[in-house]
């Protein structure tokens with residue numbers, strides 16, 4: 001069994017490689033330079049250089065899949081990864097099984113597991129698919145002693161011709177790498193509330209994140225800060241949930257957090273079932289008190 005892996009995020013690449021260790025041979029295609037990626041048993045690491053454009057990456061992977069003797073393709077379920085998987089699926093006419101967190105190999109078929117019904121159920125499916133996206137944040141990161149060779153390939157130019165690149169003004173956020181995340185929900189009530197949360201974020205040296213309503217519906221935070229089923233999957237050491245009810249679609253993105261602290265004025269909010277520490281109260285009163293103790 002030989003796997004082609006693609007990941008544009010270092011941690012996700014490590015998780016996929018750790019998961020596939022012992023299940024077959026694999027080659028990692030990545031846009032990440034991390035030297036530490038060489039310690040996970042890949043036959044080789046192919047470092048993709050040039051513009052990380054979906055069409056270009058997908059075409060390159062498609063060619064490699066045809067010529068490289070691969071059996072299966074495992075793409076880390078990142079924002080870019082999901083786009084690459086959809087295009088790859090179309091280019092090769094292979095059905096993609098998305099967001100899997102487990103896979104078993106039978107003779108001629110695979111049995112995969114993924115969450116369904118917004119995280120309430122686990123769907124176990126047997127298929128002949130060769131293409132999967134792998135849910136980040138749920139697997140361990142287990143490096144070995146090896147040292148995979150690194151090869152470089154240039155991403156071919158896709159259909160989009162880049163005329164100019166403008167630096168994004170806002171700081172790029174990498175929630176997957178954050179040790180501490182302070183996440184706000186609809187309970188924040190207003191965009192101005194963010195200013196009152198920032199002292200806490202600063203005091204714990206964390207990253208600010210939000211539930212879907214906060215990021216997608218109200219735009220109080222940018223979309224790349226959304227945690228959950230249709231957002232980022234995070235695994236910080238501490239996750240502080242402020243005014244978040246704890247719907248399963250949100251939990252699906254943060255259930256790998258080591259310690260969860262929740263503040264909610266409703267003592268029956270489902271988030272308290274996920275929390276290691278729960279505070280029932282108004283976040284606007286609780287947050288300044290927490291900051292004063294730090």
Ligand SMILES: Cc1cc2nc3c(=O)[nH]c(=O)nc-3n(C[C@H](O)[C@H](O)[C@H](O)COP(=O)(O)OP(=O)(O)OC[C@H]3O[C@@H](n4cnc5c(N)ncnc54)[C@H](O)[C@@H]3O)c2cc1C
Nearest residue numbers: 185186187211212228229230231243244245249250265283
């Ligand atoms: C296909 C699909 C995908 C989805 N993907 C995601 C996703 O990726 N991420 C995500 O988050 N959601 C996602 N959702 C939406 C999800 O179902 C919930 O609607 C959402 O998570 C609720 O966000 P919330 O907790 O911020 O808001 P609410 O559910 O409205 O909760 C607000 C909470 O704030 C509390 N509160 C109010 N005022 C205060 C106060 N002053 N102090 C303290 N607490 C207060 C309330 O008691 C309440 O519990 C998805 C839904 C679907 C259908």
